[in-house]
Each structure stands twice: as C-alpha cells, then as structure tokens.
Amino acid sequence: MNINKTIGEILREKREEKGLLLRHVSAKLDIDTAILSKIERSERKATKEQILKLAEILDLNKDDLLVQYLSERILYEIKDEKLGSKALKVAEQRMKYINKLNSRN
C-alpha cells in the first residue's frame, strides 16, 4: 500500500478494481451513496467503524488501512498550523516517553 495516497484514493481504486458500485458498498456500510462518494473524494472523513468494515468488504489489510486512516486524522489536526511538523516530532518524543513510563510499571 502506497502511504502517500489518501484513504479515499485507496478505497476508490480498490472498489473499482473489484467492479463494485458505490451503491453496493454503501449498502453494506448502511449509509447513503452520497457519503461514500464524499469519503472517496476526501470531502468527508470516514468513521473508524466504516474503515474497518471497508477493509473487510474490499479485502484490504485492516491494520494498514487503519494506520492510513489514523495518520490522515493526525494530519488533519495540524493542516493549518505552521508549527505542525514540529508538533508531530514532539508528539513522537512524548509518545516514546509515555511508553517508557508504562513499560516500567
């Protein structure tokens, strides 16, 4: 999986590869086709539950898709921030620190 593709691009490509219509997939997700269309064009965010279902429906690796989804949410959080990439690095360092603490107890 190419991590530089948006989750929408990944979903649309795989859906088309499988010859499925928006209507087929959105029915399984139990949402209107409009939303799925928007998710595929990155106009809306999916929920975590939808991502997990989509991995099943489209035979995509759940963990990979989830990582892609989470990374996109992270990027969304800092998209308009000039200090975004600094914040990302600090978040990683803090994450390590927290994990170290937790592994001690």
Added chain:
Amino acid sequence: MNINKTIGEILREKREEKGLLLRHVSAKLDIDTAILSKIERSERKATKEQILKLAEILDLNKDDLLVQYLSERILYEIKDEKLGSKALKVAEQRMKYINKLNSRN
C-alpha cells in the same frame, strides 16, 4: 521547556511561580475558574485561543506552548489506538511528501 510535561503541568507551575490565583488568570481568559482548574489537571482541553492568551498572561513562549498543545492534541487522537505510533510515523512521512509537492508548485 520540558516537552514531557503536560500542558496542564506547565501552566500550573508557571501560574504558581508567578503567585497568581486561578481566579486571576481565568478572569483574563473570561472563563470560569472551574475550567481553568480542569485544564491544569488535564481533565479538559484548552482551545488554541486560550493557549495563546495564557502564553501572554504567564510570559511563556507562544510557539513553544503551541507546539506542546498541538502535540498533545495529536496524542489525544491516538491515545487508545494500538497502531498509534505507527500512524504517527506514517503521518510524518506523508507530511514530508506533501511539503515536497507543495514546494514544487
């Protein structure tokens, strides 16, 4: 600034160092003391605007405090995710990719 402190810890320490009361600072922020108390104990998140005001009130470096704040929001986004640190790394890679694209145009 120690990046492994929570934003709440940083704010409380500096406020106490300056001998200010919750009531003094919360008045300047135009919120109830209850909220500031919760922010300092990490029971609530501050807004970006509050963080910027707090930097002024407490003489903290705005960019440093903002990075700390943003990193905490990022961590919040993945706090319950076992794939969180993988997602963080992928977010950084994607960030680089996006910046590369943008610098070309």
Added chain:
DNA sequence: AATCTATTTGACTAACTTTGTCAAGTTAAT
C-alpha cells in the same frame, strides 16, 4: 436526441462532542 445508470452536489437535519456555567463539596491555613 432520449433514456438509463452511476456519481456528485448542496440544502437540510440529527447525533454527538466540546465548551461553558453554576452550586455544592474539599482542602488547608488561620
């Protein structure tokens, strides 16, 4: 060119989350 099917768009509503107030409860110093 008319029709049919898939997708997109935009206005609107519903559900949820976040941000806040307020009043009562603790804590600790005097």
Added chain:
DNA sequence: ATTAACTTGACAAAGTTAGTCAAATAGATT
C-alpha cells in the same frame, strides 16, 4: 469554625460531524 482556593459533577449552550434526500451532472446505450 471561618475563610479562601480549588475541585467536582450535573447540566446547558454552542459547535462539529455524520447522515438523508432530491436534484444536477456525466457518460453510455438505444
């Protein structure tokens, strides 16, 4: 035991996100 500072929890208001629906567009097919 009072007083001042802070904390707690129930609740309301504001804002955001997730959804529906109907109409519009795009592209094949007859």
